[in-house]
Every structure is written in C-alpha cells, then in structure tokens.
Amino acid sequence: MTGFFKNISRLSYDPDSTDLGFRHYNPDEIVAGKRMEEHLRFAVAYWHSFAWPGGDPFGAETFDRPWFGNTMDLAKLKADVAFEMFELLGVPFFCWHDADIRPEGDTFAESLRNFKEIIDYFGEKMATSNTKLLWGTANLFSHRRFMSGAATNPDPEIFAWSAATVKNCMDATHKLEGQNYVLWGGREGYETLLNTDLKRERQQAGRFLQMAVEYKHKIGFKGAILVEPKPQEPSKHQYDFDVATVYSFLKDFDLEGEVQVNVEQGHAILAGHSFEHELALAASLGIFGSIDMNRNDYQSGWDTDQFPNNVPEVALAYYEVLKAGGFTTGGTNFDAKLRRQSLDPVDLIAGHAGAMDVCARGFKAAVAMQEDGTLEAMRAERYADWDSGYGKALLTSDFATIAEQVVSCGTTPQPRSGRQEILENIVNRFV
Template sequence: MTDFFAGLPKIAYEGPDSTNDFSFRHYNPDETVMGKRMEDHLRFAIAYWHSFAWPGGDPFGGQTFQRPWFGDTMDLARLKADVAFEMFDILGAPFFCFHDADVRPEGADFAESTRNLEEIVDYFGQKMETSKTKLLWGTANLFSHRRFMSGAATNPDPDVFAYAGATIKTCMDATHKLGGANYVLWGGREGYETLLNTDLSRESEQAGRMLSMVVDYKHKIGFKGAILIEPKPQEPTKHQYDYDVATVYGFLKRFGLENEVKVNIEQGHAILAGHSFEHELAMASSLGLFGSIDINRNDYQSGWDTDQFPNNVPEMALAFYEVLKAGGFTTGGTNFDAKLRRQSLDPEDLILAHVGGMDACARGLKAAAAMLEDGTLEALRAERYAGWDSDESQKILRGERSLGDLESHVRSAGINPEPRSGRQERLENLVNRFV
C-alpha cells in the first residue's frame, strides 16, 4: 500500500440525503434499472492519462501537480500502478483505460519502450488478479512525441508510419494479454495544419491502410473485443480526418471496414465538432457504429477541449437516453476522459471528482430509463412518422414508385398537404419532468 490516499475511505452508496462528501448519493452499483444492475449499465472506467499522468499544465502554463510517481523510471511506473489500483478500489471502479505512454517510461529506442510496456503489463496482470477492476480498452499514444508532429498513419514519412504501426501492435498485444474489452484508435495529430504541404488523397489512403492492418491483426491474434475509432474535429490540428461520427462512417465505407469498426464518442469532441453529445450518439446508433463513450464536458465560455468532469444531469439524461435506445453497452462503457482543474492539488480532489461524475451519470441514467419506460416521447415520435407506415409509403421506400408515380398520385388524390407542428417545446417540457 502507498500513502497517497491515506485516510480516505472506500466510497459507498448512502442515498440522496447523505451529507457525506465521500459517498455516492445516486450511484448504487446494485440498483436495478430496466432489469440490469446500474454498474453493468454504466461500466465506469478510470482514464490513466488524466488521473495519473497529467501534470496539470495548459496552453498558458506548465505543471502544477507534484505527484510522487512523476519521473521516467520503472520503479516510479510501478508506484503509479500501485496508486492507480488503490484509487480503483476506493471508487469500486469496474474498469480502467490507458495509453502505452501513460504507464511506462519512454525508452532509448522502440525495443526498450516495448520492454518497459511489457513489464508494466505483467505488473498490471498481477494486480488485476486481486482486483475487481478490468481493462475496458487500451490504446497507443501516437501524438505526444515529436516524431508524430506531422501525424502517425498520415505522416509523409513512411518510417513514422512503420513506427506507429509497430507501436499499435505492441499496444494491441498488451490489451489482448490483459483481457481488454476493446482497442481504441485516436488520431490526435492525424490531420493537417496547412493545405500548402498536405496531400489529402495520400494521407487518407495511408489512414485506411493502417486501419485495415489493425483489423487484420485483431483477427490474427484472436482478439474478441471491438476496434473503436474516437472522432475528433480539430485541436491541435486545423482539421482531422475523423471529424465526427458521420465522417468516420464515410471513411469506413470507403475502405470496406464499416462492419469491423465502431466508435468511441467523447462528449467534448462532439461539442468541438458543432454537435451535441446526444446527436453523435444517435448518429452512431443509426449507422450501427455505437461502441463506447468518453464522458466529460467542455467549458462553454473557453471554447476549447477542457475535459472537465461531467456534472450537467440534463445533458447526461439525453446522452444515456440514446445509449439505452441503442441497446446499451456491450463491450463498451463510460470512460472518464476528464481531468482535475490545475488548482485542484489534493488527493481527495481526484476521488471527489470521480464521485461527482459517477453520481451525475447515475442520475442521468435513471432519468433516461424513466423516460423510456414512460414511453410518451417515443409514442409522439412514432406518431410524427406514422404516415410512412402505410402500404403506399412503404412502396415508395422500397423503390416501387417513380417520380412520375408520385405526380400521378398527388394529382389523382388531390394531395395538398398542410404543415404540422414539430411540438418541440412540448417535448422539451416532457423531458424536464424527468430531470
């Protein structure tokens, strides 16, 4: 045991009337919601990078956190793992997620970095034998090191492409060895800063080739989890190739991978793309791409990806409404891709941030379930489209009617349609009954 969280209790559910900061008021893992335990609905995961690797910097200032495990040695990497699993135990977290660079020091070359990763993976495996916490997903950091300044798969240098592919392989091996439920690809710098030095056709083909190699390797090693792409529109590059869910779908269709890959949707990235979180979730569900989520929020005044912990229950209710409508998570889950504020220096801040986020998600889940069980929203939606259920309308959709047929029908039936209300305010009022 370390002493980093000394004196902090395990977090237990005490109910909405509790005044104990170190308790769950709404997240009760064993509570049944729509026939399933709340823990099994939400499948919470702790993000290794923000919780244990992030130093507290921002674009305008450097490190504010002084963690005892900060440093580039294997002993400190093991200490970081010890603290991480202690935190997982305090929160009762069922899952965690990591990049390779979060958990091991950078080596002098690829071989040393890989040996460092493999050693920490073995250490994780030992700790997981006595922990309830499993791996939701692993991924490779292909954006922080200067070698990736021009991208990884989309880099103009084939040596960087090869290095990126080799790194992905080692991270897929690590994820597979630890029993990970998914493997995520996030192209942090897969984009461009200026079109003056960019060949969009070449870079798109390179990205497609890399993803195809990932899928091939998944099948080669017998990895049963999902391959997930995490869409992001910009920051730090001007444009990225996986802008949003719809863009990712087009990319997958282009390379014949739409049945092999799903999406991991982050709330903050949805907002950067000019969408709402629930829009991206609904889009993924409609396209058959829904996989997993990264939960956080942006500061709506700052306008950039601030990765704050979620606390807006109405937003969470609409998001989990779409998750439940999509059938809920299978291999995916709710990963807290969220970080403390630079001024939140104390160990208890790290615990309480997650407690608040877990409670907000639980409240959102329960509100979403109540809306679905009530059924009014879906009934009104079905009523709006009811005309398309008729036999004649279905023939149109099946391609059995031409434009000429439509003209004849309009003339013979004397069709002169009047607009109908979309009832938006009524529906918004309905949602507010539950949140």
C-alpha cells in the first residue's frame, strides 16, 4: 500500500450512513433483471483523477501529488495509487490516455518504451484486481506539436506521428483486453479559414479514422471503436461538433457500421443540446456506444468537467440509455475532476462516491419510469395516427395525390396538445 489513502477503507453500501460511502449505489442490487454494477459499468478517468494538476486558465497547479514527475518510478507509483482507489471504490473499469500513464521521452521511441513498460505494469496490477479496462485512447492535443491538429494537421509528419501513436494505443488496449478504443479529436478543427483548407483536413480526418478501423480488424480487436463528439474548444470550429455531425462524417467515409460514439454530458451542453438529446439521437442512428458522465458549470460556458450532482438530469440520460438497450461494451466513465481547492485524498474518493450515488439514484428513477410505461404510452398515442390508415399511406404517396386528398376532404385539421407540462410532472414523480 502506498499510504496515499491512509485511514480510508473500502466503501460499502449503507443507506443510513452519514460517513463516506454509498447511500444509493448497491452494486449487487438487482434492477431490471441485472446487478446494478452490470448496468452502470462505472469507470474512473485516469487523466483527471491522477494526471490533472489542479490548474486553470488563470492559475498554476494547486495539487501536490507524490507521483507528479517524469520518471518511470513515479509513473508506477501513480499506477499503484490508482489501483488502490479502484479497490476502495469497487469500480469495475478505468480509462486512460497514453500521456497520462507514461513519462514523455526525448524521442518517439523512448516514449514508446516507457508506454510499453507501464502497460506491462498495468497488466500485472489487473491480474490481481477486479478492475478492467473500459477503453484506451491517445492524447493528441496537449503537446505543442498538436497545436494545429493531429489527423487534420497541415504537416504530414504530425499526421504520421499521430497515426503511430494511435496504433500503439490500440495495441495496448487490445493487450489489456479493453472493451473499446476511443478517438477524441481535441484539436481536430480550426480557428480561421484564412489559413485552413477545410476540405483537405476533413479528408485527412476521414482517412485517419478508416486506418484505425482497418487496424482494429488487422489485430483482431473485438471492442468498439468510439468517436467522442467535441464542440467549440479548444478550436473554434470542430469537425466532430456533435452526434449529428459525427454521423454525417461516418456516412461520408463509409464508417457508420464500424464506429460508434462516446457521448459526454459537458460536450452536449457546449454544442447547445441536452445530454438526453445526444443520447437519443445516437441511439436512433444506431451509433450509441458509451458515455462520459460529468457536468458543466452553466454560468461559465466552459467544459468544467465536474462530477454529476443533478439526479433529474442523470435520470433523463439513463432513460435514453435504457431505451437504447443499455450498454454493451460501453459504460459510465467519470470524465470529471476535483475543483482546484479540493486538495485532499479524501476529496478524490468523495467526488467519485457522490457521483456513483447520483447515477444510481438517477438510474433507478429511469428504470421506474420505463417500467411504469406512461411516458411511452403517451408518446405512442401522440403518433398513433401514423401507424394505420391515412397516416400510414401518406409516406408512400406523392405530393399531387396528397394535395387532391386535402382539397377533397373539406375539413381543417386542428392542433393537439403536446402535454409537455404533464409529461414533466410525470418525470417529477420519479426523481
């Protein structure tokens, strides 16, 4: 044991507890025919939990972690602390970027040696742990070399560096039996058209994703390839702005049957949508994969990556996940970080524990709404006229025929209430 989480015991479910622990999340509780742990599939994000130093645009780091530094010994200490936290929380999964887990070398080859060594170390840790890998990904945005993008960079050498990085991250994800591989295009966008060949960059991004899919099949990786929609930051115009944009991109490059999406709550808000909108759209398009569960500060207009604390919002999100059939390879990753004033080890545990409780409450509310059936019955009633007779025939007709029917009918259709307030009241019964 590292001693970082000293005096903190493994968290357990106790609905009456007033101490650190779970009041709502019981991993063994059977909900909708499965253990809650199997439904929610919680994952800890390595980067925000163990690599983020507590800085913001106006101030340097506030966290003082004993593993901060650029050596292999410190990277292994960080892994030791991480797996201790996974054990304390009882989470079934974790996620990483390559830059979070290994020291940066002076050359690509040195960074790769460091990466492979820490992946082997992860393998040893996982052999004695119940925590598995939900997904791996490459950090193609933090280093200055990616200031103009990775796949979309005007410099072919950066494209090549990025492709080699993703190849090695996919190898590592496959080796650790990860269930997904994520491509997160943090810099895949532009700030001004004055120096941007938009068509060329989009073609580069499409070919890059095709290569990732080709490599998945070459190595026999059975997990899902996920793209994470990301709007507005850090580039002003992102090629993967939201679910709809990603889907059109996949269609253009014949990838809609190969790639799914990892949808983040904070990104949905920045794109001007609700989280449940993005989830419902992904499901309707057949590309729903996984989620990052966090929230933004709605006053800041920035991707603040806070732990979820709004049960009604979470319930509506999980309602759409349930309607999509639930997770298969995906799960609930906490892409969330502490506030920079939350310095202590217990804060890291408490942030995750509280988020897991909020998700459990929201999920059980979503299950109850689904089992009640009122929402779906009212939705079906609203569209019932499309299922038979005149409505069903309309979609196989043509404008001229429809126009003749409208003229000969002689009646004027009247609008019908959408009953939004009634529907919201129904939701409030459960949350």
